[in-house]
Amino acid sequence: MAVPRSSGHISAAPPTLADVAELAGVSRQTVSNAVNNPDLLRADTLARVQDAIDKLGYQPNRAARSLRTRASHLIGLRMPALQEGTANAMMDRFVHTFVEAAAEAGYHVLLFHGDPADPLDGYDELLRSTAVDAFVVTDTHLGGQQTTWLQSRRARFVSFGRPWTQPDAKHPWVDVDLAYGAEIATEHLIERGHSKIAWIGWHKDSLLGEERRSGWIHAMHTHGLSTTGLASRTEDSISSGKAAADAILDETQPTALVCASDTLAMGVLHSLFERRLRLGEDVAVVGFDDSQVAQTVPPGITSVRPPLEEAARELVKALEELLATPSYAAPGVMLKPALTVRGSS
Amino acid sequence: MAVPRSSGHISAAPPTLADVAELAGVSRQTVSNAVNNPDLLRADTLARVQDAIDKLGYQPNRAARSLRTRASHLIGLRMPALQEGTANAMMDRFVHTFVEAAAEAGYHVLLFHGDPADPLDGYDELLRSTAVDAFVVTDTHLGGQQTTWLQSRRARFVSFGRPWTQPDAKHPWVDVDLAYGAEIATEHLIERGHSKIAWIGWHKDSLLGEERRSGWIHAMHTHGLSTTGLASRTEDSISSGKAAADAILDETQPTALVCASDTLAMGVLHSLFERRLRLGEDVAVVGFDDSQVAQTVPPGITSVRPPLEEAARELVKALEELLATPSYAAPGVMLKPALTVRGSS
DNA sequence: GTGAAACTCTGGATCGTTCCAAGCCATGGT
DNA sequence: ACCATGGCTTGGAACGATCCAGAGTTTCAC
Incomplete structure (x- = not known):
């Protein structure tokens, strides 16, 4: 003009x-x-x-550039369902680093919302309108619906979470070895002199739950300790964590408990509170996720901390490769968590 | 073709x-x-x-449509700084509802990252490249830099947080009346029979802090109670909350404490834990924000709950109007928080 | 039956960028 | 002096949608 x-x-x-x-x-x-x-x-x-x-x-102008190059430089991320009343706000930490790492790579993050009842809702529209270059999928343990669907649509994506149910999946993924996490948590307690170490975990049909449980079993058996009567499986909520703790404390009187999540650990704390037992003195507790709750409750809950920052950066790296070479097939990356020791053990 | x-x-x-x-x-x-x-x-x-x-x-195709209509149907949201070691993860709840409400209005949310040291970083690029239609600004209490700058660039935006330092600002905003929050928290404790009710708040230069403090003072004076020796001002961290609680418990022996944040409340809990005082029995505590920590710590912390969901929906409503009529100037919306009562009081 | 208004539908131009093929201009070897 | 070479730069076309002005069709009053 x-x-x-x-x-x-x-x-x-x-x-x-x-x-x-x-x-x-x-x-x-x-x-x-x-x-x-x-x-x-x-x-x-x-x-x-x-x-x-x-x-x-x-x-x-982004629109003009997108139109011509067929690349929006946006990565789609569907908001994980919000769980109130649990201790789990780890997505916050993950999303934060992801956005930061993506920005460095020249990508922005498009947050979208989908009907919680339908794991596929929302993806289709963005895909058809070519609004994003790729997706990050987060809840793979709920079944591989999203990934199989995305694959069938030839969409590009990476996942935070291994492809549990599809051993032949070819998309890049990053996950945290939480069996290992349970193992170091249990060994930490053994080192502190505990031998009756209980497990409070999730139901049998939870892949994540069985994964973590296996770490506890492995550590116990390696050290010649028995696990009979020490395992409990329940819902991931405070009330069921408390109920499980109540039952196991009455029956087997363990001196330490490893919990599959900080939420369950909080349930244990409720049980201890009622029994007027002192956390970290009378009974040791270790949780999972290193949530804000674990960090702040006095005297602090020892917790398995997943390296979310590293996971986010690995995912961005994989995304860059994937978008540079469409045929890119990365091997999955498995990261090891660390144990953050606090007053509860 | x-x-x-x-x-x-x-x-x-x-x-x-x-x-x-x-x-x-x-x-x-x-x-x-x-x-x-x-x-x-x-x-x-x-x-x-x-x-x-x-x-x-x-x-x-979104890019083509954007190019022609000069509207991207994206709302920019800069990721608030992540604070580890505090109890505050309320942004999660806000962002969640915001994304949901925005989706219903036909907008997606573009998350971006900016240098934490520079409150303006990141906005400029998105604005210049016409990547977003508008912004949501969240941390207005840190000074009006972002809003004044955006206004000078004629950018469209709404803010979650009143324009503290610019009474003449014309952009739509939504905020929560936390003086009122402190007031109902204090009155709740008075109803429970407390009269020596301490305040643990933030430094004097924190606008938010003084706001909340005024609610406590107002409630106390209305009921003819003295506030001398009962107020404490400190950093928003667990350790300084604990220190403040230690000092005030030694000096004035209040039977209840109102804290400007759940983080400070957790500091108080640490102090009680050390003194082997029972939360909710020996001493009552009320926090602010209704964070996951307040929800899950046994026996639960009574906390002032900001209506984040409503705030998010109001902001989306304002955005719709703003984008429909460029000259739109909304009056600010002030929402009232509620008190969630738990075992700590 | 006729003209005008109202309703439907069409083709060309345009948004701001990148792709493509061709053009310009020095340089250098023969 | 000439043509090939290669580095830099250029104008036209294209991406896929919407805006705009106009053309074709129907409806209806007179």
């Missing part, structure tokens, strides 16, 4: 490539190259164009 | 408006109208076009 803009700084309509080109006295394409392939330009031309860009405060 | 696509369902390239038009035997514009202004079409034509749309699984 060649309509000269006053300053470009506070003007209502942002400057375009053509404006920059005119100011610098070059063609549109040269400006585009200056932005995307600076090494194609002669040094003096580049400098001139850069000056014009800075002067106008030019930023390429 | 008129290249016929095989099925449109699993094909790599999504169907376009032209594909639909060809299949339905109408022009592109007619399809566009079918999507955006269905009442302009004759009933039978509309049905025919709809059929074609369904058959091909057509969704308008």
Whole structure:
């Protein structure tokens, strides 16, 4: 249009490539190259164009660029269901680092919402409208519906969580070895002199639950300790954690408990509170997730801390490769958690 | 182009408006109208076009639409700084409802990250590249930098948090009346028979802190109770909450404490834990924010619960109006919190 | 039966960017 | 002096949608 803009700084309509080109006295394409392939330009031309860009405060229009390149530089993330009344806010930490790492790689995160009852809801629309370049899927342990569906649509995605039910899945994934987590938690308690160490975990049909439980069993057996009468399986809620603790404390009188989640650990704390037992002195407790609750409850709950920051960064790395080479098939990455020791043990 | 696509369902390239038009035997514009202004079409034509749309699984390409209409249907939200070691994860609840409400209004949320040291970082790029239609600003109590800057750039935005330092600000905002929150918290304790009720709050230069404190003072004075020696001002951390509680419990021996945050309340709990005092029996405690920690710690901490869900919905409503009528100037909305009573009082 | 208004539908231009193929201009070997 | 070479730059076309002005069709009053 060649309509000269006053300053470009506070003007209502942002400057375009053509404006920059005119100011610098070059063609549109040269400006585009200056932005995307600076090494194609002669040094003096580049400098001139850069000056014009800075002067106008030019930023390429995202919609136009997306349209032409068929890439939005957006990564879709469906909001995990919010669980009130539990201790688990770890998604916060994950999302935070993910957004940060994605920004460094030139991607922004598109948060969307889907009907909690339908794990697929929301993906389709974004995919069809080419609104995002890829997805991050988070709740793979609830069954592989999302990943199989996305694969069938040839959508690009990475998952935080191994493909539990599809050993042949080819998408990149990152997960945390929580069997190992349960193992170091149990061994920590053994080192502290405990030998009657109970397990409070989730129902048998929870893949995650059985995974964690196996770590406890392995540690116990390695050290020649019996596990009979020491295991309990229940819902992931405070009240059922309390009920399980009540039962096991009455029956077997363990001196320490390993819980499959901080939520269950809080249930145990409720049981201890009622019995007027002192946490960390009369009974030791270890939780999972290293949630804010574990961090702040006096005297602090020892907890298995998943390396969410590292997981987020690994996922972004995988995404970059995936988007650079469409055929990219990464091996999954399994990360090891660490134990954060606090007053409860 | 008129290249016929095989099925449109699993094909790599999504169907376009032209594909639909060809299949339905109408022009592109007619399809566009079918999507955006269905009442302009004759009933039978509309049905025919709809059929074609369904058959091909057509969704308008977002980039193309954005380019032409200059609207991205994205709302920018800068990730609030993550505070580990505090009890405050309320942003989670807010963001969740916000994303949900925004989705209903046809908007998605673009999460971005900015240098924590620079409250403006990140906004500029998105604004210049016309990546978002508007922003939601959240931390207004840290000073009005973001809002004044956005206003000067003529950006559209709403804020969660009143314009503390600019009484003449014209953007829509929603906030929670936390002076009222402190008031009902204090009155709740008075009703339970307490009269020596201490306040543990933030430093004097914290606008939020003084706001909440005034509610406590008001309630105390209304009931003819003295506040001398009962107020304490400190950092928002567990350790300083504990220190403040230690000091005030030694000096004035209050029977109840109102804390400006759940984090401070947890500090108090640490102090009680050390002194072997029973929470809710020997000493009553009320917190702020109704965080997961307050919900889960035995026997539960009574806490002032901000209506984050309602706030998020109000903000989306304001956004819709703002984007519909650019000159829209809403009065701010002030919401009242409620008290969630638990075992700690 | 006729003209105008109302209703439907169409084709071309456009949003701002990148892709593509071709053009320009020095350089250098013959 | 000439043509090939390669580095830089250019104008036109395209991405997929909507805006706009106009064309075709129907409806209805006179």
